[in-house]
Amino acid sequence: MPAHRKPEAVLTEPSTTGTPLLEISDIVVNYGRIQALHGISLRVDNGELVTLLGANGAGKTTTMKALSGLLPLTSGKIVFDGKDITHMKAHERVIAGIVQSPEGRGVFPGMTVQENLDMGHYARKFESKAAYTETLDWVFELFPRLQERRTQVGGTMSGGEQQMLAIGRSLMARPRLLLLDEPSMGLAPMIIAQIFRIISEINARGTTILLVEQNAQQALTRTDRAYILETGEVTKTGTGKELLADPSIKAAYLGVG
Template identity: 85%
Template sequence: MPLLEISDMTVSYGRIEALHGISLSVEEGELVTLLGANGAGKSTTMRAISGLLPLTRGTVVFDGQDITRVKAHERVLRGIVQAPEGRGVFPGMTVQENLDMGCYARKFATKAEYNQRLDWVFELFPRLLERRTQVGGTMSGGEQQMVAIGRALMARPRVLLLDEPSMGLAPMIIQQIFRIISEINSQGTTVLLVEQNAQQALTRSDRAYILETGEVTRTGPGRELLADDSVKAAYLGVA
C-alpha cells in the first residue's frame, strides 16, 4: 500500500476547474517528482495534499487512512509537511527561530531528540549553522531555501512536500539544493517534489508524473522519462 495515494483529485477555484481528476501515489522511501510548466496545476496539487485547498471530488489517503477532510494543521501532525513555493521564511526571525517554528506543532519528547534533529539539519546545511543568528529576511534566495527545507525537516515529516525548490536560484545553488534533497531521501524521508527543472529532478527521481493543464499525461521511472524525446522537447529544449 502506498504511503500517500491521491485518487481522482479535482480542485476548482470558483467555477474554474484547475485539476481534472488526477491520480498519483508515493511509496514509502521514494522520491517522486511532479513535473510541469507554469499553470499546469503543480502548486494546486501540493496545496490540496497539504489540506490548504478543498477537493471538489476525489480522495487523499495517507498511511492507509482517508484524510480528505482532515484539516491542514492535523496533516502536519500526521507527518505531511511542506516547504512552500517562494520559501516563506519569517523575515524578522533568526535562522534558529525559523527552524524552531518547524517543530511548533510537532514538539519533541525530549531536549536530546530536539538537539539530535537540529544537529542533522545543520549537518545538511552547514551554512545555516554559520548564520544561526542572522535574520531570515537578510539572507540570499538560496540560503532562504535552505531555511525553508530545514524548517520543514524539524517537523519530522514522513512525507516532505517540496514546491519548486530551485525557483529563482543560481545554477550552482540549484545543484547544491538537489544534492541535499537526494541526501534527505537516502536517509529515509519520503519526498514528493514539484519542479520545472526536468534535468535535476528526473535524474534523482524514482518515478515521475507529467502534469499538463490539470491532468496527468505521462508517468514512469525518472530516468526513463528523462530519455524520452517528447519530454526532452517540452522541458529541456531539445528537439
C-alpha cells in the same frame, strides 16, 4: 463537469510492490467556477522520491496545496498511510507527518535562523530534548551555512540561504512525507545543484519526498518516478530514467529535439 482525459502514455505502471504512503484518487479542485485539477491520481510509496513536472499553470502547486490541506477538494480522495485524510485540517496533516516547504520559501523575515527552525519544531513538537537536538544537528549537518548564521535574521539572507532555511524548517517537523514545491526557483545554477544534492541525501536517509519542479534535468535524474501534469491532468508517468529518454519530454522540458 467534463470528463478528464486518461494519461496519454504510461511508461511504467506506478509501483505496486512497495508500501504506499500516499494515494491520491481522482482529485478535482476548483477555484470558484474554474476547474484547476481534472481528476489527478498518483501514488508515493514509502522511501520514494516522486516528482510532479509541468509548465507554469499545469496544476503542480494546486496539487501540493490540496495535499497539505490548504485547498479543499471538489471531489476525489486522499489516503495517507492507509487513512482517509480527505477532510483532515491542514494542521492535523502536519501532526500526521505531511510537511510542506512552500513555493517562494516563505521564511519569517523578521525572525532569526534559529527562530525559523523552531517554528517547524513547534508545529510538530518533540517528545524529548534529545530528539530535538538530534534533529537540529542533522539540519545543521545538511546546511552548515544555517549553523553559521543561526542568529541572522531570515529576511537578510540570500535566496539560496532562504531556500536552505525553508527546507530545514520543514525537516524540524520530522516529516514522514516532505512536500517540496519548486525548491530551485530563482536560484543560481551552482546553488540549484547543491540544493538537489541535499534533497537526494534527505531521501537517501529515509524521508519520503514529493517534489514539484520545473528543472526537469535535475529532478528526473534523481527521481524514482515522475508524473507529467498539463492543464490540471496527468498526461504521462514513468521512471525518471525513462522520461529523460522520452523524445517528447526532451523537446518540452530539456530543449532537445
